Amino acid sequence: MNPLIIFLYVFLIFFVMALLEKTIEGPNAWARKSYGWKYKIAKRITLTEYHLYFWVFLILLFLLPFVVFDFNLRMFGIVLSAFSIGFVFEDFFYFIVNPYFGIKKFNSKNANWYPWFKLGRFEIPINYLIGIVVALLSYFFIWR
Numbered sequence: 614m615n616p617l618i619i620f621l622y623v624f625l626i627f628f629v630m631a632l633l634e635k636t637i638e639g640p641n642a643w644a645r646k647s648y649g650w651k652y653k654i655a656k657r658i659t660l661t662e663y664h665l666y667f668w669v670f671l672i673l674l675f676l677l678p679f680v681v682f683d684f685n686l687r688m689f690g691i692v693l694s695a696f697s698i699g700f701v702f703e704d705f706f707y708f709i710v711n712p713y714f715g716i717k718k719f720n721s722k723n724a725n726w727y728p729w730f731k732l733g734r735f736e737i738p739i740n741y742l743i744g745i746v747v748a749l750l751s752y753f754f755i756w757r
Contacts (some may be wrong), residue, residue, distance in 0.1 A: 622695075623699045
């Protein structure tokens with residue numbers, strides 16, 4: 614299977630998920646006014662019932678190729694890379710498509726629901742760094 618096709622398909626999934634998340638949350642990012650339980654994991658990290666189900670759905674979707682086809686390590690590496698970058702893409706795209714936020718509010722002051730890595734004026738959510746690192750490690754050590 615062509616890795617580019619897998620990446621494009623996964624990005625399409627995450628694009629739709631960003632639109633869905635924007636529709637569900639609106640101005641209440643990180644499900645601040647959602648129904649269901651909320652569990653504080655750390656000072657700035659809260660797990661919501663909605664996000665747990667969102668992630669479980671995505672994990673099940675991630676595993677689908679291995680249920681339909683036989684498992685192979687190269688395919689696992691490609692899908693892992695695609696999903697790791699897809700998570701970053703989905704979260705960033707949420708800011709672009711959500712009229713209550715926009716790219717100007719993509720910063721630690723306005724998006725304070727997760728921790729940020731800061732270096733001078735540059736800042737990036739830590740989960741973006743994790744996604745990029747996992748994708749790169751997967752590429753270099755599993756599927757390349």
